[in-house]
Amino acid sequence: MKDARSTLQKLTEIALRRYGMIEPGDRILLAVSGGKDSSCLAWDLATKQQWWDVPFELGACHIATDLDSAGLGAAYDDSWLAARMAAWNIPYSRLEVPVAGRLKPGERMNCYWCATQRRTELMKFAQAHGYNKLALGHHMDDILETLFMNMLRKGEFATMPPVMRYEKYPLTVIRPLALCEERQVLACAEELELVSHTCTCGFNTHGARKQTRKLIETLTGGSSHAKRNLFASMSRIRHDYLA
């Protein structure tokens, strides 16, 4: 039985087609942390590359930071991740970004700062190496968490979209796992033995996100149907029936 991987493959195919994520000749850069989400995504896209109806190229980039438990510089060992990408024929690069080191005096570390620094480096790398798409491993639960954080904290109905075209850069962000629940990604990672037990973030406070995750579990009663309804509500907005 290869249930979990086949579920993930189908859900990413639906997302890729529904949102028009892959266009002929695309050069797609995958952001790989080494965690279960981006690993499953890398495996899935490498597999799809072999039979997908339009040709596309893949590359993977790992951002190492000074928050990683593995450290930076010579001490840092990403040979396992490099080997994994090599096994899937995905060209692999590693960038070192001193996220904490870039803080100005008096500034405190936070997830927003770190994410922005990493994203900027990925975008620079993509452009410098001729990639026109950046694929990120965010799944449905990530997207719903951001939706609720924005609703509750910013009063906005907005989240990380499956496809986002930058206006200023010739780059489009895609999130092919948008229709996969985290439990489905986890099941696939377990089936493929891609679960890494090293936490890549040494800062790791994500308090608001963790709390929001619990709230969504409560809201949906853990029901996938309810969760998928929440997701669907983003594309079924009835303007005449809103405040």
Next chain:
Amino acid sequence: MKDARSTLQKLTEIALRRYGMIEPGDRILLAVSGGKDSSCLAWDLATKQQWWDVPFELGACHIATDLDSAGLGAAYDDSWLAARMAAWNIPYSRLEVPVAGRLKPGERMNCYWCATQRRTELMKFAQAHGYNKLALGHHMDDILETLFMNMLRKGEFATMPPVMRYEKYPLTVIRPLALCEERQVLACAEELELVSHTCTCGFNTHGARKQTRKLIETLTGGSSHAKRNLFASMSRIRHDYLA
């Protein structure tokens, strides 16, 4: 101190103006159940009628059903409600609607059926008596509950809007309490001694709504700020950042 009533008066004024709820010459029919919400609304609109910058007329209609603990027909005593409306100079009518009696054999009573029957009678009454607006006592918590029920159960971002124009009827529904939280309406009702301890619904299972109310309390941690952000997200929809 008249804090609670003054808060409610300000919030309804903001809603009336923001959503353009009152137009010159409007004849507004209030649906009054006798409960705290519609009673506060009737009191507020009767007060505003005296100083509002454009003239409008008011009337109140109470729907008595065979689900009411008070029953129907001669046994039903609404003299207290009639007296309350008379004190505020609001012409008052009572309609009797056998909501349960209208069920076809084999059909079970439910909140949707009851609400539809009552709404239809109110609309017929409004049209027959020359009213062009129907004012309902739904507050912000009611609106958020419906929003979440629709998101979770129907996969739609939709709720009961502050203003809804019917296409088929020359009638507009308005919800002037849309910006008032339930706790604010309750405080006003207590201050004005309008709290009725008789439950008007003998069926009263509202299971899904009660459950959703609890979920929203959990989601917002009881914070008014978070609740108002949820409400604001309905008018700040960022289409580029949605799935």
